[in-house]
Amino acid sequence: MIRLRQMSRDERVRHLDNARQIAAIFTAFTLPLSTSLQAIGVTVLAILSIELLIREPHRLTTVMRDPAAYLPVVLVALLLIGVTWSMLPLGGAIKWVGPYAKLLLIPLLMATAFTPRQVLRIGFGFLAGCLIVMIVSYVSLLWRSGPWWVFAGPGVPWKDNAIQSECFALCAFGLAYAASRFWAQGDRPRAGAVAMLALLFFANIFLILISRTGALVALSLFGLLLFQLAGWRRALLIGVPLAMIGATALWTLPGVKGRIAEVSIGLSTNDPGSTASRVDFWTKALSFVRAAPLIGHGTGSIRPLYQSREATAPSPYGGATADPHNQFLHVVLQIGLIGGLILLAMWVAHAVLFLDRGVVGLFGVAAVWLNVLGSLFNSHISQVTQGMLYCMAVGLLGALVLARTRPT
Numbered sequence: 303m304i305r306l307r308q309m310s311r312d313e314r315v316r317h318l319d320n321a322r323q324i325a326a327i328f329t330a331f332t333l334p335l336s337t338s339l340q341a342i343g344v345t346v347l348a349i350l351s352i353e354l355l356i357r358e359p360h361r362l363t364t365v366m367r368d369p370a371a372y373l374p375v376v377l378v379a380l381l382l383i384g385v386t387w388s389m390l391p392l393g394g395a396i397k398w399v400g401p402y403a404k405l406l407l408i409p410l411l412m413a414t415a416f417t418p419r420q421v422l423r424i425g426f427g428f429l430a431g432c433l434i435v436m437i438v439s440y441v442s443l444l445w446r447s448g449p450w451w452v453f454a455g456p457g458v459p460w461k462d463n464a465i466q467s468e469c470f471a472l473c474a475f476g477l478a479y480a481a482s483r484f485w486a487q488g489d490r491p492r493a494g495a496v497a498m499l500a501l502l503f504f505a506n507i508f509l510i511l512i513s514r515t516g517a518l519v520a521l522s523l524f525g526l527l528l529f530q531l532a533g534w535r536r537a538l539l540i541g542v543p544l545a546m547i548g549a550t551a552l553w554t555l556p557g558v559k560g561r562i563a564e565v566s567i568g569l570s571t572n573d574p575g576s577t578a579s580r581v582d583f584w585t586k587a588l589s590f591v592r593a594a595p596l597i598g599h600g601t602g603s604i605r606p607l608y609q610s611r612e613a614t615a616p617s618p619y620g621g622a623t624a625d626p627h628n629q630f631l632h633v634v635l636q637i638g639l640i641g642g643l644i645l646l647a648m649w650v651a652h653a654v655l656f657l658d659r660g661v662v663g664l665f666g667v668a669a670v671w672l673n674v675l676g677s678l679f680n681s682h683i684s685q686v687t688q689g690m691l692y693c694m695a696v697g698l699l700g701a702l703v704l705a706r707t708r709p710t
Contacts, residue, residue: 332431335435337687370408370412371700375409377633378405384637389602395603401683401684407697435459436502440457442459472691473503475500583617583626586607586611586615587635590607597640600637604632626681629645629678630642656703669692669695
């Protein structure tokens with residue numbers, strides 16, 4: 303009887319672990335496709351991960367000794383405390399903690415028992431979702447008269463061009479690395495096929511309504527891959543000529559030329575999508591920071607701050623914004639330079655976690671770099687897709703690194 307009960311418990315645990323794996327794959331698959339489905343997937347994943355940690359609490363206590371795990375929690379906690387001095391009422395302020403709650407997924411995933419094979423399958427789930435988006439994107443570009451009125455934009459089936467470009471950049475990076483491994487192993491046909499798929503992802507970034515941030519991320523990840531594969535000297539010898547050829551070719555694309563023109567012309571226009579809007583956001587943000595440098599204006603105070611300046615200095619954006627389009631400023635305006643330093647420390651801790659960690663470390667560094675670079679021009683962590691992509695990548699890859707150094 304005891305044996306039967308034990309077997310029953312083991313089977314239940316196995317089914318829960320399988321469900322957690324499926325939830326993680328589903329979440330990764332829906333990242334480039336649907337915000338609603340992504341929310342469902344990550345909720346199930348979080349519940350099942352918490353269930354595992356209730357069964358094996360030592361996992362969490364062990365992981366929480368590492369700054370890569372506890373600094374995201376500290377940042378969320380400070381934002382929660384920040385509602386007490388917010389410019390908004392308590393009920394209105396506390397909802398602005400929500401965009402950062404996804405950071406709690408990082409220690410949660412680091413503490414769970416994902417294996418390298420499981421993480422690879424989750425990565426394939428993300429690749430499959432991006433592949434669907436890419437195929438539909440190319441079809442819509444080639445068949446202009448198709449039923450694409452429900453799309454977010456030309457060649458952008460779902461979400462927006464910035465999200466699509468950054469997801470594609472990460473896919474191109476991973477596929478290019480895989481192609482190099484296949485080539486080194488002598489598997490030329492597979493290397494060629496994977497390299498072609500990487501090229502299709504990379505090219506799509508520049509063929510659609512190009513995202514300046516997405517293009518910058520793609521090119522920087524290409525540089526990181528060259529450095530990893532060839533060292534900095536060979537990377538320069540290969541990368542500089544390729545960059546010059548690519549820049550010359552891209553300059554002739556209407557989409558690229560148009561986006562370059564926006565940067566120069568936008569500074570003198572009131573186009574809500576122009577560079578002038580960002581300059582206005584950042585200039586005003588610096589004055590707000592000077593007014594409350596250490597602890598900021600409280601969680602959720604960004605829109606009220608910009609509203610206070612609309613009467614005397616109206617924004618080219620057309621109204622008060624709730625996002626200064628810079629992750630550091632997004633934190634500092636709410637919880638001050640103390641919060642900003644925690645954010646920077648978190649990024650550093652995550653980068654250090656992945657340095658010199660082989661293939662897992664390479665992809666971890668790529669995920670951190672993508673987020674840091676994108677956060678210069680957008681509030682990536684607080685945004686739904688980019689923030690979730692960062693938390694999933696750092697949490698899952700971090701789990702593999704920590705499992706090697708502190709096995710449970």
